[in-house]
Amino acid sequence: MVGGGAGAFIGDVHRIASRIDGQFRLVAGALSSTPEKAEESAAAIGIARDRTYSDWAEMAKREARLKDGIKAVAICTPNHLHVPVAREFLKRGIHVICDKPLSSSLTEARRLRQAAEKSDALFVLTHNYSGYPMVRQAKQMVAAGDIGAIRVVQIEYPQDWMTDAVETQGVKQAEWRADPERAGLGGATGDIGTHAYHLARFVTGLTLGKLAADLDAFVPGRQLDDNAHVMLRFAGGAKGMLWCSQVAPGQENGLRLRVFGDKGALEWFQESPNHLWHTTHGEPTRRLTRNGPGTGEAAARVSRIPGGHPEGYLEGFANVYTDAALAIRARQQGKPVPEGVDLPTLEDGIEGVAFVEACVRSSARDAAWVELKQ
Amino acid sequence: MVGGGAGAFIGDVHRIASRIDGQFRLVAGALSSTPEKAEESAAAIGIARDRTYSDWAEMAKREARLKDGIKAVAICTPNHLHVPVAREFLKRGIHVICDKPLSSSLTEARRLRQAAEKSDALFVLTHNYSGYPMVRQAKQMVAAGDIGAIRVVQIEYPQDWMTDAVETQGVKQAEWRADPERAGLGGATGDIGTHAYHLARFVTGLTLGKLAADLDAFVPGRQLDDNAHVMLRFAGGAKGMLWCSQVAPGQENGLRLRVFGDKGALEWFQESPNHLWHTTHGEPTRRLTRNGPGTGEAAARVSRIPGGHPEGYLEGFANVYTDAALAIRARQQGKPVPEGVDLPTLEDGIEGVAFVEACVRSSARDAAWVELKQ
Amino acid sequence: MVGGGAGAFIGDVHRIASRIDGQFRLVAGALSSTPEKAEESAAAIGIARDRTYSDWAEMAKREARLKDGIKAVAICTPNHLHVPVAREFLKRGIHVICDKPLSSSLTEARRLRQAAEKSDALFVLTHNYSGYPMVRQAKQMVAAGDIGAIRVVQIEYPQDWMTDAVETQGVKQAEWRADPERAGLGGATGDIGTHAYHLARFVTGLTLGKLAADLDAFVPGRQLDDNAHVMLRFAGGAKGMLWCSQVAPGQENGLRLRVFGDKGALEWFQESPNHLWHTTHGEPTRRLTRNGPGTGEAAARVSRIPGGHPEGYLEGFANVYTDAALAIRARQQGKPVPEGVDLPTLEDGIEGVAFVEACVRSSARDAAWVELKQ
Amino acid sequence: MVGGGAGAFIGDVHRIASRIDGQFRLVAGALSSTPEKAEESAAAIGIARDRTYSDWAEMAKREARLKDGIKAVAICTPNHLHVPVAREFLKRGIHVICDKPLSSSLTEARRLRQAAEKSDALFVLTHNYSGYPMVRQAKQMVAAGDIGAIRVVQIEYPQDWMTDAVETQGVKQAEWRADPERAGLGGATGDIGTHAYHLARFVTGLTLGKLAADLDAFVPGRQLDDNAHVMLRFAGGAKGMLWCSQVAPGQENGLRLRVFGDKGALEWFQESPNHLWHTTHGEPTRRLTRNGPGTGEAAARVSRIPGGHPEGYLEGFANVYTDAALAIRARQQGKPVPEGVDLPTLEDGIEGVAFVEACVRSSARDAAWVELKQ
Incomplete structure (x- = not known):
């Protein structure tokens, strides 16, 4: 995860959503660009010290090289960082699950299109209400x-x-x-x-x-x-x-x-x-x-x-995560995306x-x- | 009443609304321009034969001359007749309670303004939701x-x-x-x-x-x-x-x-x-x-x-009628409109x-x- | 009307309900047992002086003898008076529209049954929610x-x-x-x-x-x-x-x-x-x-x-009144009660x-x- | 987990609820008393083969002896098994999170009271609506x-x-x-x-x-x-x-x-x-x-x-699980239960x-x- 340190509402949402169906494990993070805050936030949610970063570029580089490095990254930063962060991870073949809006400018958004076309990794946008x-x-x-x-x-x-x-x-x-x-x-x-x-x-x-x-x-x-x-x-x-x-x-x-x-x-x-x-x-x-x-x-x-037992916002968000997991797994296995998966692109x-x-x-x-x- | 013959939804509404607080009695009508239909509709709702008209101009003329002629008229015709009918009655000092929209063209609407300015009678528009x-x-x-x-x-x-x-x-x-x-x-x-x-x-x-x-x-x-x-x-x-x-x-x-x-x-x-x-x-x-x-x-x-016993559309409509009655009575008596009366003009x-x-x-x-x- | 003088919520309700469909006219009343209050209340709602009573028994007697005496009476008193008042009017062939509960004791309620059996007049109870x-x-x-x-x-x-x-x-x-x-x-x-x-x-x-x-x-x-x-x-x-x-x-x-x-x-x-x-x-x-x-x-x-324009409590109440009018008229004409009339008895x-x-x-x-x- | 194999609605609920706040990991289970079904269900949700049981008594015994054995067990069986299963785990100092109703008879329910009094382990009932x-x-x-x-x-x-x-x-x-x-x-x-x-x-x-x-x-x-x-x-x-x-x-x-x-x-x-x-x-x-x-x-x-983003049934259920985690941790550390924890007992x-x-x-x-x- 990049961004989403202590106090950021949306970081917790992504973390819970990713946990609900047990399809993801959070093992690395650059939760803040301030080193102490990054460490504190990471420790608080159980990320190991050696997978804690304050520089997302470094995180992308290092995780891509690790044998058991992350397969996907969640981007929960303010809008202007979405594209640069996403490009860095896509470039290294790491799947990206990114918060919206995609970017702070249209020019930047288009730039990501090029990066994505060159990458084998998936890009998923969390328009969670569609879940x-x-x-x-x-x-x-x-x-x-x-x-x-x-x-x-x-x-x-x-x-x-x-x-x-x-x-x-x-x-x-x-x-x-x-x-x-x-x-x-x-x-x-x-x-x-x-x-x-x-x-x-x-x-x-x-x-x-x-x-x-x-x-x-x-x-x-x-x-x-x-x-x-x-x-x-x-x-x-x-x-x-x-x-x-x-x-x-x-x-x-x-x-x-x-x-x-x-x-x-x-x-x-x-x-x-x-x-x-x-x-x-x-x-x-x-x-x-x-x-x-x-x-x-x-x-x-x-x-x-069952009906009558309300599911809520977090479950809807989790549906995007779980569909993302299914899509990622299918791509890893060279299979078509399973029927019903319906992800914001x-x-x-x-x-x-x-x-x-x-x-x-x-x-x-x-x-x-x-x-x-x- | 002009218009509002059998089968016209809004005629009944005006009649009920005018009855709810007992401030009006319906005694004359040109409910349709087709004589038989006018007579049939009038008979069905208890208007006397000699106060039944098929020509609203004639109604205005005659009622204005009658000793106990109507004091106010309700206009429930299709839109294009609102202004001509209203002018006719206003001209003769009969108060007008008219359905909306005021007219089928802006030119016509303005024409009524002149007629109204010359008349002592009131003009009230039934924007009933305001009631x-x-x-x-x-x-x-x-x-x-x-x-x-x-x-x-x-x-x-x-x-x-x-x-x-x-x-x-x-x-x-x-x-x-x-x-x-x-x-x-x-x-x-x-x-x-x-x-x-x-x-x-x-x-x-x-x-x-x-x-x-x-x-x-x-x-x-x-x-x-x-x-x-x-x-x-x-x-x-x-x-x-x-x-x-x-x-x-x-x-x-x-x-x-x-x-x-x-x-x-x-x-x-x-x-x-x-x-x-x-x-x-x-x-x-x-x-x-x-x-x-x-x-x-x-x-x-x-x-x-009391609260919890719902009042509905007809009561809201009746509030316009009753406020109209209060305003008409005040005018008849040369008094200011009672406090709280709030009529669409x-x-x-x-x-x-x-x-x-x-x-x-x-x-x-x-x-x-x-x-x-x- | 008996009872329902100024300040009694239910008197107004009965009056409005009886007016909504124009099936009744209120021409006589014993609105209170206190003479001044009875007169004041009657005057306020337009009942003529010579049809104003403070004694309901007298009202029943006199109205029954009048050529144009009332055909039906609405009883809006406190509960304990429902039965004695109803008996008095039923006895004289005047139809009764009575508020609920019928009486303050079961013994009394049954007594009314006997009175009703001997009368040609109808008895209707205003369980208005059924309307x-x-x-x-x-x-x-x-x-x-x-x-x-x-x-x-x-x-x-x-x-x-x-x-x-x-x-x-x-x-x-x-x-x-x-x-x-x-x-x-x-x-x-x-x-x-x-x-x-x-x-x-x-x-x-x-x-x-x-x-x-x-x-x-x-x-x-x-x-x-x-x-x-x-x-x-x-x-x-x-x-x-x-x-x-x-x-x-x-x-x-x-x-x-x-x-x-x-x-x-x-x-x-x-x-x-x-x-x-x-x-x-x-x-x-x-x-x-x-x-x-x-x-x-x-x-x-x-x-x-039409649907979407809410009818409310008063219209429901009026339905009981109007069904009562239909039933009374049928009885007057020796005809069966019209289909659909569904009155609390x-x-x-x-x-x-x-x-x-x-x-x-x-x-x-x-x-x-x-x-x-x- | 005991019970809650494939097809049982409540097993999934317990699993999701336990995951939402990341306070529990599911590592062992006797999900069914039918060995093949137990294995199939366990495999499907990622429980290791050597932590898969079909006999809950054996599970209690073995897990209690394991160095990293489970600290708490969730009981999702039909009602009649709640008490026998709970006793077995409580006896061995394993905390119990049990579905309701507690038992199929009052005699049995009381029997558990005795077992619980002798145990250092906590017993929590999932009256989830209280969460x-x-x-x-x-x-x-x-x-x-x-x-x-x-x-x-x-x-x-x-x-x-x-x-x-x-x-x-x-x-x-x-x-x-x-x-x-x-x-x-x-x-x-x-x-x-x-x-x-x-x-x-x-x-x-x-x-x-x-x-x-x-x-x-x-x-x-x-x-x-x-x-x-x-x-x-x-x-x-x-x-x-x-x-x-x-x-x-x-x-x-x-x-x-x-x-x-x-x-x-x-x-x-x-x-x-x-x-x-x-x-x-x-x-x-x-x-x-x-x-x-x-x-x-x-x-x-x-x-x-935040308000307006609905939380639902699973989050309410998770609150019971997370309060349970807090209570268990407090007991492990010999501390009082944290303020606000409010568990069905x-x-x-x-x-x-x-x-x-x-x-x-x-x-x-x-x-x-x-x-x-x-």
């Missing part, structure tokens, strides 16, 4: 035509934790997210808008044509957007709206997707993730539950326990950064319609 | 500063009943709504978008600066929009999104308003109208209930029964039509930002 | 076998308004309800337990075999129960639990019915009355909405407006009082199993 | 007096998976649960009633005085109860109702606890476990969220991720079995009031 069973179920239903041709997509991801200027009040999580150097072009768009955008794309399979975005930084002094209103036009005529915000009091992680087709509709809400609401036009709305009646194979293969990551870049570009042009650069 | 007690409560809380300075407004009104081409399948409600001659410029925007827009304005008190709209008619052959995505910029810097749709399967009358300020937030949903969700930033979200603890005078004065109606016109104009220009013409 | 459209829908589905043979019935009606000793704090509503002289044997059991019991019987059609009840008066000094736990055994083997409480903080009028059969289940909640949750065992749970897809004739005939009222009596008797015997006396 | 953060929060609030003196406890745990005679249709989970030899005296009461009872006791801290139970086996041929209605009387005067069912269509794992005091109330629902609804009497109901505002230390110490287990026994005894005596035997 929720009922999200997989929704994708399967859309693909099966259960709601007909899609007309409207409503996607939103509101949070409230940056309602005040927390980046100036000692909240570490906020500091780098509000800093263009480390976060990149986008604030809320990068941090959560990319998740929302990916989720919409993942479930609907639609391709974006253009978007028009109106971005704001409502908190005085904030440099990056904390609220974004985006209109979407998909290829083929479907339309959408995307809202993401980090200044919406009372909203914790309110990622919600609603898809309306000419035959029916689906609704999913991340804070109640074991339910999927399905309407066939002209019939009563039905509540599908994880592992409950009427659900299919795509959800079942990433479910662990480097291209998803590049598209995510392109989404942020397009939002910023559109907003700067008074919400003009723009296309993604990819 | 819900918890909407009044929300307005009171915003005005009191309970959520601070508003940053973001999310408003939506999805329905599903026009998912198919019902206007060609004998659904009367749909026929005129899908017909530009009778409905005006807007489809969903006129029918429900105006409600959503008014509700947002009513509760927040914000003034619109500009909007950018992307309108669609998803159903093949449909001439007016059945889905609209609108971005809003309010004077003072607040931003908003408005979505209205009549092709959203599973949505019945899903009018939902969410307002986020720098100190807190409010959420209200028409299908569960007795609850208002209130968050003070940094505290748990609270569920305010109609006539429950923590609610104020504005809601109490339009509530009839002609100006609201003109602004609603201006909203529709602006949506259509913006959409025609590829969702360019436009201002309302008023 | 909700989705309750009618539930009854229709149970009768149609949609959930199979019933095994378990869970019914509850919690409130919170008597959590403190409000009967000693000037809350009028609480004073008579907490007074055995006026309320009868039961407190919460009489006031809301009878509603819950009736609803369970109305929907399921099951006959009670025995019950075992554990009653409490939690508030110090309170003489009548404010919380009741009751186990039910129905004829045929189904079992049930009933909970009613007036000391449950946060509960307003939380009447909830759940019925489980061997093929499926139904759930309905009074505070969200336009929804009915239906499960066919082995399929996803469906949300039926009033006037939405999948609902039948029983609900449709008592619905006024005197026998339901007697059974309700028997239910209260049985609860009290069982509880006094340490929750022994007892049968209803009827 | 949910918001359950801990509820307990803390009750203890702090936030809802005042408790009057009423409503607890229920309905499921639907045994609505049909699945025990005769090849559903393994159902087979032993419906078999008195393996399950014990109680069916639903033992399987889920014990959870419900424990949860009520855990949160409220109340002591049971007496109960009256009405048990049924609704499915023809079923020998053990599949539905139980229980009235509760707590020491000090509080009352309660408990319902558990395995024949309630549409209910998955509907464990719900509601506690009403003289100052307020709490409500928690297992299928939406990150929320706790709190009412202070006379104020609006508040929704507390895990790691959200207004929550305390007891919940925070067992939470992993052997006494809880005995009380659970006593609860089942009392339900059966009461029901056999026509729901007479009985006390628990302990």
Whole structure:
């Protein structure tokens, strides 16, 4: 693991997610660039002293040479380091599981594409919401035509934790997210808008044509957007709206997707993730539950326990890790990726950064319609 | 009453709403322009034969001359007749309670302004959702500063009943709504978008600066929009999104308003109208209930029964009627309008039509930002 | 109307309910036994001076003799007066619409049976919850076998308004309800337990075999129960639990019915009355909405407006009034009661009082199993 | 681990729960008494051949002698084996983490008490619902007096998976649960009633005085109860109702606890476990969220991720495992149990079995009031 030292929320998440299905063991880490902190964090989670690094480049080099060196690395750093770290490990044939957004600029994101093409190693982006069973179920239903041709997509991801200027009040999580150097072009768009955008794309399979975005930084002094209103036009005529915000009091992680087709509709809400609401036009709305009646194979293969016993965020995240393990193992054995494995790829990551870049570009042009650069 | 003959949903609604608080008696009507239908409908609801008309102009003339002629008229016709009918009655000093949208064109709407200015009679527009007690409560809380300075407004009104081409399948409600001659410029925007827009304005008190709209008619052959995505910029810097749709399967009358300020937030949903969700930033979200603890005078004065016994759509509609009765009586007596009366006005109606016109104009220009013409 | 003077919540409810469908006109009243209060209340709601009474016996006598005397009377007094008032009017051939519980003692309730048998007039009890459209829908589905043979019935009606000793704090509503002289044997059991019991019987059609009840008066000094736990055994083997409480903080009028059969289940909640949750065992749970897809004739005939526009408590109450009007008119015309009319009867009222009596008797015997006396 | 071989739902749950916080490693197992199945299951989850057993007694003996033998054992067998297995391991100083109910008879449960008293090892019962953060929060609030003196406890745990005679249709989970030899005296009461009872006791801290139970086996041929209605009387005067069912269509794992005091109330629902609804009497109901505002230390110490990112069943279960690890480590080091650790004990287990026994005894005596035997 690179990044994710003590106090970083997402490091723990990656560690737990990797443990849940017992497919990974964490044996080496460059958890911080400050040597003492790196050592302290590593010791606290049981990484041996001789596999503890403060320099990720050194870690990549040394682990690649070790007989029992790591096979995969998880990257949990601030955004601007994702690409340089990933390149270093990919170059040495070490599989990469990387947090999102992929990078702080589109140029950089593309640079990784070249590195990845030259490497035998896999690159996986942790758009973890795509790992929720009922999200997989929704994708399967859309693909099966259960709601007909899609007309409207409503996607939103509101949070409230940056309602005040927390980046100036000692909240570490906020500091780098509000800093263009480390976060990149986008604030809320990068941090959560990319998740929302990916989720919409993942479930609907639609391709974006253009978007028009109106971005704001409502908190005085904030440099990056904390609220974004985006209109979407998909290829083929479907339309959408995307809202993401980090200044919406009372909203914790309110990622919600609603898809309306000419035959029916689906609704999913991340804070109640074991339910999927399905309407066939002209019939009563039905509540599908994880592992409950009427659900299919795509959800079942990433479910662990019976319906009614909620699985949550960590299990969804673990599904990305476990799919990654299956994909890595298949590649090691020269086999095709097992059926059902459904991983966010480097291209998803590049598209995510392109989404942020397009939002910023559109907003700067008074919400003009723009296309993604990819 | 003009319009609202047998089979018209909204005629019954107006009649029940006017009865609930016993402030009106229905004694005359031109319920249809087809004489037999007018007579049949009038007889069915107990209007005397000699107060039954098929020509609303004649009704206005005659009732104005009668000693016990009507004091107020309810207009429940298709949109294109609202203005001509209203002018006729206003001209004769008969108060008008008129359905929305005000008219099928902005020019016409403005014409009514002149007529109204010359009349002593009142004009009231039935933006009935503003009559819900918890909407009044929300307005009171915003005005009191309970959520601070508003940053973001999310408003939506999805329905599903026009998912198919019902206007060609004998659904009367749909026929005129899908017909530009009778409905005006807007489809969903006129029918429900105006409600959503008014509700947002009513509760927040914000003034619109500009909007950018992307309108669609998803159903093949449909001439007016059945889905609209609108971005809003309010004077003072607040931003908003408005979505209205009549092709959203599973949505019945899903009018939902969410307002986020720098100190807190409010959420209200028409299908569960007795609850208002209130968050003070940094505290748990609270569920305010109609006539429950923590609610104020504005809601109490339009509530009839204890909390937990739901009041619904008809009671909200009745609140507009009863406020209208209070305002009419005050005017008759030369007194000021009683405190708390809060009625949608002609100006609201003109602004609603201006909203529709602006949506259509913006959409025609590829969702360019436009201002309302008023 | 007898009772229901100024300040009595239920008087207004009856008046609005009787107006909603325009089937009744309120022309006479003995709204209070205190003459000034009776006059003031009557004047306030537009009852003519010469039809205003303070003595209900006199009212019955005089109205029966009047050429245009009332055809029906609504009784909204405290419980102990229901029977004497009803007898007086029934005796004179005036139809009676009476609030529940029927009486303050079983002996009295039975006495009314004799009076009713001798009268040509109808007696209707306002178990208003049975008027909700989705309750009618539930009854229709149970009768149609949609959930199979019933095994378990869970019914509850919690409130919170008597959590403190409000009967000693000037809350009028609480004073008579907490007074055995006026309320009868039961407190919460009489006031809301009878509603819950009736609803369970109305929907399921099951006959009670025995019950075992554990009653409490939690508030110090309170003489009548404010919380009741009751186990039910129905004829045929189904079992049930009933909970009613007036000391449950946060509960307003939380009447909830759940019925489980061997093929499926139904759930309905009074505070969200336009929804009915239906499960066919082995399929996803469906949300039926009033006037939405999948609902039948029983609900449709008592619905006024489209699905998604909530009807509430007053409309449900009005359905009882309107069904009463239809039944009265049929009787006046010597015709059978129109299809679909479904009114709580005197026998339901007697059974309700028997239910209260049985609860009290069982509880006094340490929750022994007892049968209803009827 | 003993029991929990391939196909047993609860074995996987224990394994994941033990992994989530990285406090346990699974190195030995007697996963089945059938040697081939034991080996196959062990191999599948990575247990070494020489630590694989089919005889748990042998496992206890050998592991106790091994230098690096297991320090703790998880028991996931059918109920009747819990006690014999636990005794064997406790006898040898190996800590025991055991599934519930503790045993299939009260006599046996007590026998374990003696064994435990002689052992230095810990015994932990996995009443996992007590591990949910918001359950801990509820307990803390009750203890702090936030809802005042408790009057009423409503607890229920309905499921639907045994609505049909699945025990005769090849559903393994159902087979032993419906078999008195393996399950014990109680069916639903033992399987889920014990959870419900424990949860009520855990949160409220109340002591049971007496109960009256009405048990049924609704499915023809079923020998053990599949539905139980229980009235509760707590020491000090509080009352309660408990319902558990395995024949309630549409209910998955509907464990719900509601506690009403003289100052307020709490409500928690297992299928939406990150929320706790709190009412202070006379104020609006508040929704507390895990790691959200207004929550305390007891919940925070067992939470992993920010509010709004749901934690679920497995994390709640993991909290029991991690608390167990903390308690075991403290005992190994001769230190007191760390503050906040809150584990279900052997006494809880005995009380659970006593609860089942009392339900059966009461029901056999026509729901007479009985006390628990302990």
